[in-house]
Each structure stands twice: as C-alpha cells, then as structure tokens.
Amino acid sequence: MEKLRDLATIISEVQRGELVFPTSVNAALALQLALADSDCHDDEISRKVLAEPVLAARAVALANSAVFQRQGQPVTSARAAVLRLGYRNLYSLAAAMVVRQFGARLRDPQLRAQAEQLWKYSAHVAAIAYQVARHITRTDPDTALFAGIVHEAGNFYLLSRADQVPGVLEELGPRMGPVQEIVAREVLRKLQVPEPVAAAIISLRDGAISLPPSGLRDTLLLARHLSPVLSPLPAPQDDYLVRRADMVHCLATFPDLAALLERAASEAGSMGAALLA
Template sequence: MSTSVASIDPDKTGNELKAQRFQMLEDIAREFSGEVVFPTYFDAVLRLRKVLNDPNQSIANIAHAVSAEPLISAKLLHLANSVAYNPEGKDIVDLKSAIVRLGLSVVHTAALAIVMTQLMRAKGMAEFADTTHALWEHSIQTSAAAHVLAGESSRINKDEAMLAGLIHDLGAFYMLYRASQYEELRHRPDTIRYLIVQWHESIGVSLLNALGLPEEIVEATIDHDHLRGQPSTIRSLSDIIYVANMLSGGHIEWVMQDQPGMTDAIAQLEQQYGHLRPAIDALTAELRGNLK
C-alpha cells in the first residue's frame, strides 16, 4: 500500500507556513489583473458542455443550464453589460436579461469557451472533489433560497437575488483552484480550510469586482458568513443573501458554528422563514436538474 504525501511530509508550521500562505495570496492578487477563468464543480461543467454541444437546445434550455454554473453566469452578466452589448449604459443585474440581450449565438460561444477553459484547468482538483461538490450544492440551494425570499419582498428583484445567491461563494471556488496549483497544499485539506475560512469572503469581493459584476451584487455578498443582528424584515439584497446563506448551511460549511450565538441565530431564522422550506427545496431540485 502506498503512503500518502501528507503522512510522510507533515504540514509546515510557523513562519514557513505563513510564507507559503502569503505566496498564494500574492499570486491571487496578480491574477486578478488579467483574464480570470477557473473550474468550479467538474461534473456540472461536464454536463453543461453536453448541453452546449447539442445543436437542438433552445436559448431557454441553455439559460436554465447556465443558471446552475456560478462562474459562467457571472461572466455572461459582465459581457451583457460591456460597451459592445450595452452602448447606452443601461446595466442589467440578472442572468435572464443578460442572455436575452446577448442572444443564443453569443451565449453559446462564450459559455462553451469558458467551459473548455475550465475543463483544461481542472487538473489537480481531484483532491477537492467532495468539497467542490458540497460547495456547488450549497450555492444552488442559496440561489433558490434567495429567489424565494425575494418573492416575499416587493422591493427585491427575484432574478437578481437568485444570481447573487449563486455566486456569493465564488471566492471559495477560486481559492480551491488556486490551492490546487501548489503541490504541498493539495494534500493538506486543513490548511486549505483555514485559508478559505479566513479569506474567501474578501477574495470573493475582489474577484467579483475583477469580473465586472454590478456594484449592488458585489456589495450584497459582503460579510454573508458573519453573524449579524437578526433582520426582522428583509430590506435589502444583502439581507437576502445573508439569510439565504444561513438557511442553506453556510454557517456550517466553513466552520462558522464556533461563533457565539450562532445556534440561536439559526434557530430564529428557521422559525421565521421555515415555512418557505418546501418552496426552497423544490426550486433547488429544479436548478440541480437543469443540468441533467
């Protein structure tokens, strides 16, 4: 039986480990100045490629499939708001409107190009397969919860809320990909988990800005994993992403349960919004099925 790398080469400690972590963060900062494409959930990307390669798919079917892929959704929104497709400067904030503005040909070509780049960069991600799957499932459920919660408020766009929920943890996907580029980090899940807990929110904000997402969507993702005062009424997109994330397991995913008051906060949210659970579960299943 072979011996794992982790068993013969223990985690670095002290200044040596800190230097390795900062090297990764410095590399991330440099990459944001160029084109950013990275793999998210490998199986979902494979299924999306199958949809995109089918010439009989309608724009509605492609839109449904893309709505379950965080990075491609973000990039299509940015493209739709670019000068080439938005000469009048009227920004849109939801995926459906972006796809309508771009048209089938552009959506198909752009999405397929991103898919192929994701697949080429997916090497080395095998160690994180379970984590990326769990993160994708969480993103899908948060997206569904955000849509349903927005439906309870007349002031929030449901489709915008759905997109914000889908991409709220894009920084964590990106950090997993960046970690896969470091031989030592790939075999140290505890080190990666620590880095993601500490940095995925701030890196996520920088990433969404680098991807050119509308400011209101970026701002809605800030501090979504940090315990805040209980919102008696949902008043903003930020409130929706916070509640949707918590209802979808975000407090557990990155070991947030150690925060004082977390258990009580979750219980209060479940009591206040638990009646929406059947609708959230149904929409989650629909989004998950969009790639089948």
C-alpha cells in the first residue's frame, strides 16, 4: 500500500506539472530557450555553448561524428560546431543532455544499468531514424534524429524517480503503459518538444505501421524495431508480436535494408560516443 501511495503521489505531481529535474540540466535548458528565440544570433548561441564546457565539448564531438561529418575537415571550436550542426541539431544536443542527466546520478546499480541501456537504445533509434527518414519514409531526417533522442524521455524520468522511491516500478505491473504515457506527455511538454513531434512519440505505444510507411511516427516505429540494442523496459508482449509481424511485412519491400542498417549502426556508435563522452 505504501508503494501504491508513492506511485499515486508521483503521478499526481506529474499531472500538475511538478516535475523534478536535476539542477545540472539548467545550462542545456537555457540553450533550448535561446535556440527557440527567433531574435537570438549565432554569437549569442556560441557564447551559451562555450559557457558550459561539457556542452561545448559534446557539440564539437557531435559535429565531428559520422552523422554530420559527411565531408570536410574536423571542426575544432564550439563556434564552428554551431555552424556545422545548425540550430535544430544543437536543440537535439541540448535535449539529449537533459534526458541523459536523468540517469547520470542514479544510486541504485540496477537502475543505473537500465538507464545506460536505455540511452544506448535511444542513440541507436535516433541514428536509424535519421536513415529511415532519408531512405524509406522520406520525412525530415533532422526531426527524426531529434525525436529518436527524446522519445524515451518519460522513461528516463521514471527511472530517476524510482531511484528516489525504491520499488515503485515493480508496483506498476499492468499500469506501466498508461503511467508511461502520462509521464511522457508532461516531460515532453517540460522539454518544449514541438507538438507534432510529441504527438508522434505518444502514439508509438499503440501504433501500427502504415503501408507504405510515412511520416514521423512510422519512422520511429521502424527505427525502434530495427535497433540492434533493445530497451531495458518491458513492452506488452501481444503488442510487440503484432507490430513485429507488421514490420516484417513492411520491410520485405526494401532490398537495401542491410546496407542502411550497417550505415545506421556505425552512425549510432559515433553519435552515442559524442553525446556521452
């Protein structure tokens, strides 16, 4: 009963928008606000990036990752990284730092391992979504990359609260899906994820692939299915099997899938290393 009361308290806080974010995310949130300001200029963005050494280092590393260094020399400064990445991908980087911080200070070894696994999964989904968007669904690759990075933000938040309230995840049981949806909606709102992206992420839980696949939701569904790294958090088995059958049928029409996956796997490793260095 005590754990159920704790769970009810967490859900109530989330529904009221009373999310508990680590203080270490303030710099990344400030960068997100600046990037969303149409009057903000490159010099100001560069100063904000430079003001946070970890953010600056990861911006340079991400700009030199396989996803962005298609051609040309490696960049060696935060300003050059800002110019190469562009505002939209800097926004993705800031969001990645926020999401990552949820699991950075977990005390429980099991929860910490789950957070590490969840981040690896997110990085692979993001990189594969970028390739799927370019070659299969023909949607915007940068948006797909961003959506892949943040699509598990709600589950990261749940892990962070489970560290503060031990055993609360075990109490969820069949309530896991609805609770995940409630938390995801509020976390995505707090992160100021654009509504079309948030809507696509929220619809994943009960989503079925379209034929032919199109749009951001289908891009994420395919990327999640194709990820060689699995999420550490359980999904309803019946739902997984139905979606797997849909995916197998859908992907049979793409003979170049193996090459796409090989490229995406390489980019996922490079991007993940840049974000976590």
